[in-house]
Amino acid sequence: MRLHVIDHPLVAHKLTVLRNQETASPTFRLLVDELVTLLAYEATREVRTEPHMITTPVTTTVGTRIADPRPLVVPILRAGLGMLDGMTRLLPTAEVGFLGMQRDEQTFEAVTYANRLPDDLTGRQCFLLDPMLATGGTLIAAINFLFDRGARDVTAVCLLAAPEGLDILDKAIGDRVDVKVVVAAVDERLDENGYIVPGLGDAGDRLYGVVD
Numbered sequence: 001m002r003l004h005v006i007d008h009p010l011v012a013h014k015l016t017v018l019r020n021q022e023t024a025s026p027t028f029r030l031l032v033d034e035l036v037t038l039l040a041y042e043a044t045r046e047v048r049t050e051p052h053m054i055t056t057p058v059t060t061t062v063g064t065r066i067a068d069p070r071p072l073v074v075p076i077l078r079a080g081l082g083m084l085d086g087m088t089r090l091l092p093t094a095e096v097g098f099l100g101m102q103r104d105e106q107t108f109e110a111v112t113y114a115n116r117l118p119d120d121l122t123g124r125q126c127f128l129l130d131p132m133l134a135t136g137g138t139l140i141a142a143i144n145f146l147f148d149r150g151a152r153d154v155t156a157v158c159l160l161a162a163p164e165g166l167d168i169l170d171k172a173i174g175d176r177v178d179v180k181v182v183v184a185a186v187d188e189r190l191d192e193n194g195y196i197v198p199g200l201g202d203a204g205d206r207l208y209g210v211v212d
């Protein structure tokens with residue numbers, strides 16, 4: 001696994017506002033959207049391209065375009081949905097699939113309750129979106145889901161990660177899949193409830209409100 005922590009003053013500033021418990025859902029959603037755009041710049045650095053001939057008003061020249069098969073962007077519902085618009089704004093030709101996953105708050109096991117993805121992901125570059133990488137269970141299950149469909153190149157775009165989750169992810173994935181994790185910050189630790197410390201709380205609740 002390759003880890004990229006985005007070290008940038010704008011990212012640090014926006015993340016601090018995001019962490020603040022006083023920040024309400026409308027601002028929280030806006031900040032998540034802005035942060036994804038900044039992370040996506042790094043996350044897409046290795047997106048596959050091909051030469052593309054065009055004619056400018058002056059001459060013909062060989063430029064660059066994103067190659068086929070198109071990248072696949074997969075938000076992990078619910079919280080990952082808050083990152084989708086920012087990602088597709090930068091990667092408008094990407095295809096979008098969906099994974100619905102919820103962590104059991106007692107066992108920390110990730111339960112998959114929905115999926116809408118192409119059956120065959122052979123040769124596809126996949127971008128998983130989820131703001132929180134806590135115990136790592138959700139991301140490992142999501143990567144295994146893509147792996148079972150043939151994907152071998154996965155970039156996870158997250159806002160916060162816990163060191164414990166990154167360690168477990170690294171061991172669980174091994175070198176079966178080329179996994180790159182792009183995060184805005186790696187926090188201190190997990191608490192006894194599996195929450196990231198200092199973190200930002202429950203990302204889904206802060207984006208969309210508390211659901212029983």
Ligand SMILES: O=P(O)(O)OC[C@H]1O[C@H](OP(=O)(O)OP(=O)(O)O)[C@H](O)[C@@H]1O
Pocket residue numbers: 076077078079080101102103104108110130131132133134135136137138139165194202203204205
């Ligand atoms: O690394 P883990 O320990 O697996 O935890 C991280 C997961 O928990 C949160 O989702 P949650 O289960 O709260 O679902 P939600 O997005 O619907 O709120 C978060 O968005 C991740 O998907």
Ligand SMILES: O=c1cc[nH]c(=O)[nH]1
Pocket residue numbers: 079132134194195196197199200201202203204
């Ligand atoms: O801190 C955490 C851990 C898991 N899920 C969240 O939304 N936040």
Ligand SMILES: [Mg+2]
Pocket residue numbers: 079202203204205
């Ligand atoms: Mg949640």
